Amino acid sequence: MSARLAVVGGGVIGSMIAWRAARNGWRTTLHAPDIAGAGTSVAGGMLGCAGEGRPGEDAVLEFALAARERWPALLADLEQSGVDTADIKVARDTLLVAADSSDAGHLRAVIDHLAAFDVRPEAVDRSRMRSAASMLGSSVRRGHLVAGEGAVDNRALLAAVRCGAREAGVTVTAEKVCRVDDLDADQVVVAAGSWTSDLVEGLPVTAEKGEILRLSRPPTAPPPPDAVVRARWRGRSVYVVPRRDGVVVGATQYETGDRGDTAPRVGGVSDLLIDATELMPGLAEYRVVEIGSGLRPTTPDGLPLVGRSDARTIVAVGHGRNGILTAPLTAELVVDLLDDPPSTSPWVARLDPRRFP
Numbered sequence: 001m002s003a004r005l006a007v008v009g010g011g012v013i014g015s016m017i018a019w020r021a022a023r024n025g026w027r028t029t030l031h032a033p034d035i036a037g038a039g040t041s042v043a044g045g046m047l048g049c050a051g052e053g054r055p056g057e058d059a060v061l062e063f064a065l066a067a068r069e070r071w072p073a074l075l076a077d078l079e080q081s082g083v084d085t086a087d088i089k090v091a092r093d094t095l096l097v098a099a100d101s102s103d104a105g106h107l108r109a110v111i112d113h114l115a116a117f118d119v120r121p122e123a124v125d126r127s128r129m130r131s132a133a134s135m136l137g138s139s140v141r142r143g144h145l146v147a148g149e150g151a152v153d154n155r156a157l158l159a160a161v162r163c164g165a166r167e168a169g170v171t172v173t174a175e176k177v178c179r180v181d182d183l184d185a186d187q188v189v190v191a192a193g194s195w196t197s198d199l200v201e202g203l204p205v206t207a208e209k210g211e212i213l214r215l216s217r218p219p220t221a222p223p224p225p226d227a228v229v230r231a232r233w234r235g236r237s238v239y240v241v242p243r244r245d246g247v248v249v250g251a252t253q254y255e256t257g258d259r260g261d262t263a264p265r266v267g268g269v270s271d272l273l274i275d276a277t278e279l280m281p282g283l284a285e286y287r288v289v290e291i292g293s294g295l296r297p298t299t300p301d302g303l304p305l306v307g308r309s310d311a312r313t314i315v316a317v318g319h320g321r322n323g324i325l326t327a328p329l330t331a332e333l334v335v336d337l338l339d340d341p342p343s344t345s346p347w348v349a350r351l352d353p354r355r356f357p
């Protein structure tokens with residue numbers, strides 16, 4: 001009889017771990033209650049490495065780049081289980097742009113920082129930019145194209161992974177877990193996002209809130225861009241991620257001490273609308289179909305906490321701005337940790353949940 005695994009948390013991290021573990025022979029139960037503010041369904045779905053690159057966050061970029069390498073295999077795996085990944089992949093490239101000279105200076109610093117990691121976005125002129133994003137406003141004269149850095153529809157991805165998990169034999173329950181000790185399992189993985197520290201003591205995880213909008217395109221409005229467009233816009237950040245029938249516009253980012261605070265703030269929503277319609281005036285014709293907000297589980301150094309907290313429990317939490325992108329690598333590390341003997345990947349030491357004093 002195979003060993004029993006309980007995975008706590010039905011976001012992208014927990015669901016992908018449950019799927020991978022079941023395929024590795026674990027008799028797996030996934031605890032996936034609907035909790036307001038969970039990040040996975042709210043997110044933009046960008047697979048952002050260059051787009052998320054920030055000077056001073058070298059390790060975060062390294063982890064993102066390592067995770068990006070896992071995506072072709074993940075998409076091939078989903079195809080093999082009968083998923084049409086054309087519904088999941090929504091963009092292949094990313095365009096980085098800036099509004100004024102101060103924003104351009106900020107973007108230049110990011111581009112210089114990326115060069116140290118051999119990531120070299122290509123400088124492109126207005127006509128190249130317009131072919132990737134015809135709605136771009138006339139004030140945007142120059143940009144940088146990051147070929148191959150695309151985006152997925154995170155909701156379609158989660159549905160596909162859950163479906164793969166069920167097919168692999170995972171039992172999915174909406175039951176909320178109150179105490180890890182009560183779970184009837186040989187091993188437990190806690191991947192409960194911003195709520196993980198309610199279940200495992202002493203983890204330095206905080207919640208960062210973000211507002212995000214979903215807009216649909218009426219037939220007469222200009223088409224969504226082909227690429228993800230990320231802008232530094234008068235000192236703020238805004239991005240537009242294509243969807244089949246519209247776009248996602250995101251996202252604000254600020255710490256919140258209150259995880260019950262999941263309602264979108266008026267100021268955050270109005271900033272997004274102003275910045276997005278200046279960046280792409282054609283968006284003014286789109287319809288607002290959803291105003292959302294969610295919590296990003298974050299850690300002091302920006303890297304997730306993935307590893308053992310005791311002999312029966314592994315945690316996988318703290319994926320911050322990049323949990324969609326980094327889920328396949330996290331799932332691989334957790335499944336390796338469940339093996340006997342466990343993985344020797346260098347990431348195991350770097351992501352050790354006990355690395356903070």
Ligand SMILES: Cc1cc2nc3c(=O)[nH]c(=O)nc-3n(C[C@H](O)[C@H](O)[C@H](O)COP(=O)(O)OP(=O)(O)OC[C@H]3O[C@@H](n4cnc5c(N)ncnc54)[C@H](O)[C@@H]3O)c2cc1C
Pocket residue numbers: 008009010011012013014031032033034035037038039040041042043044045046047048175176177178191192193194195196199209210211212250251252293294295296297316317318319320321322323324325326
């Ligand atoms: C506005 C916004 C935009 C974002 N955009 C992107 C992006 O473009 N690209 C990207 O890579 N990342 C993005 N992110 C980050 C990404 O969404 C997160 O890193 C990711 O969702 C973390 O996944 P998770 O599974 O750890 O947590 P969550 O998605 O928060 O899921 C946690 C799950 O835990 C479960 N849970 C909680 N408590 C319990 C309990 N007691 N018992 C059982 N289950 C429990 C719930 O089922 C919940 O679904 C964005 C986040 C936000 C907020």
